Amino acid sequence: xxxxNAAVILxxxxxxxxxxxxxxxxxxxxxxxxxxxxxxxxxxxxxSGRTSARLDLPCPDKSAEELFGAVNEVLEVRAAEQVxxxxxxxxxxxxxxxxxxxxxxxxxSILGYLQLLESESLTAEERQTxxxxxxxxxxxxxxxxxxxxxxxxxESGAYPLERERVELRGVLSGLLAAxxxxxxxxxxxxxxxxxxSVPPVWGDEEGVRRxxxxxxxxxxxxxxxxxxxxxxxxxEWVVTRLSNGAAGLAPEDAERVFDRxxxxxxxxxxxxxxxxxxxxxxxxxxxxxxVSASVAGDVFTVAVRWRAAEKEIAEEE
Numbered sequence: 361x362x363x364x365n366a367a368v369i370l371x372x373x374x375x376x377x378x379x380x381x382x383x384x385x386x387x388x389x390x391x392x393x394x395x396x397x398x399x400x401x402x403x404x405x406x407x408s409g410r411t412s413a414r415l416d417l418p419c420p421d422k423s424a425e426e427l428f429g430a431v432n433e434v435l436e437v438r439a440a441e442q443v444x445x446x447x448x449x450x451x452x453x454x455x456x457x458x459x460x461x462x463x464x465x466x467x468x469s470i471l472g473y474l475q476l477l478e479s480e481s482l483t484a485e486e487r488q489t490x491x492x493x494x495x496x497x498x499x500x501x502x503x504x505x506x507x508x509x510x511x512x513x514x515e516s517g518a519y520p521l522e523r524e525r526v527e528l529r530g531v532l533s534g535l536l537a538a539x540x541x542x543x544x545x546x547x548x549x550x551x552x553x554x555x556x557s558v559p560p561v562w563g564d565e566e567g568v569r570r571x572x573x574x575x576x577x578x579x580x581x582x583x584x585x586x587x588x589x590x591x592x593x594x595x596e597w598v599v600t601r602l603s604n605g606a607a608g609l610a611p612e613d614a615e616r617v618f619d620r621x622x623x624x625x626x627x628x629x630x631x632x633x634x635x636x637x638x639x640x641x642x643x644x645x646x647x648x649x650x651v652s653a654s655v656a657g658d659v660f661t662v663a664v665r666w667r668a669a670e671k672e673i674a675e676e677e
Contacts, residue, residue, distance in 0.1 A: 546579075
């Protein structure tokens with residue numbers, strides 16, 4: 361009889377243990393399902409943009425918690441991509457709006473003068489004057505379109521560039537001579553400080569000319585007072601630095617002058633797309649160099665660094 365009682369007790373204990381385990385398992389499964397359902401709802405809210413909170417769900421299973429952690433990481437990456445996409449979309453819309461304005465300005469002028477030319481009462485002198493304006497505006501429009509095209513090719517890596525040694529001093533001296541008339545008309549006092557001991561640099565000669573001519577043209581169009589042109593050696597680099605008066609620029613503008621959408625004309629009333637410095641930056645970097653700008657007081661400075669070719673020449677010789 362005692363043996364029967366012991367067996368009954370053991371059986372009852374086993375049944376109780378099994379029942380307790382079943383209850384625990386049922387509670388655990390219920391909590392797990394509740395956590396997964398809540399997690400699914402929160403993921404849906406994150407994906408729909410109704411919330412940006414991280415998933416922070418109490419879950420009775422370590423694997424499920426790891427799953428929620430991985431989902432958080434994926435959602436954060438997706439959120440960052442969405443922010444970057446919206447910023448690119450905003451920048452693209454701004455660029456399209458600016459491009460439309462910059463193209464419309466010379467086109468409107470051209471159409472206006474063409475209408476004036478239709479008048480039969482014009483004198484020969486007036487007709488010649490209007491034709492000259494149409495020609496000038498047409499060339500400006502052509503230059504603008506070419507600049508947009510070149511910049512897009514540079515940014516896509518489709519702009520052809522050769523790697524050759526370029527004598528910066530000769531190129532810069534020639535450009536200053538070529539721009540003499542424009543510089544004199546603009547009233548700029550040119551102060552060249554070109555070191556005679558700088559080595560040649562690596563770059564595409566036409567690309568180098570484009571960079572330096574864009575910088576000089578920018579000074580002619582927007583500068584005032586004195587234009588200081590420097591050429592000097594700085595370690596493994598050769599630096600060209602142009603400084604000119606620019607009362608319309610603020611120090612914070614220095615970080616944005618190379619943006620294709622930037623223009624010192626806040627209302628874009630002059631139709632200036634501001635592409636010259638954007639092309640300078642893209643070309644300099646494509647040739648292995650770099651560019652920086654600063655505004656100190658009312659003086660605007662752009663410095664371009666070129667990689668010196670002196671070491672490679674010495675090794676070959």
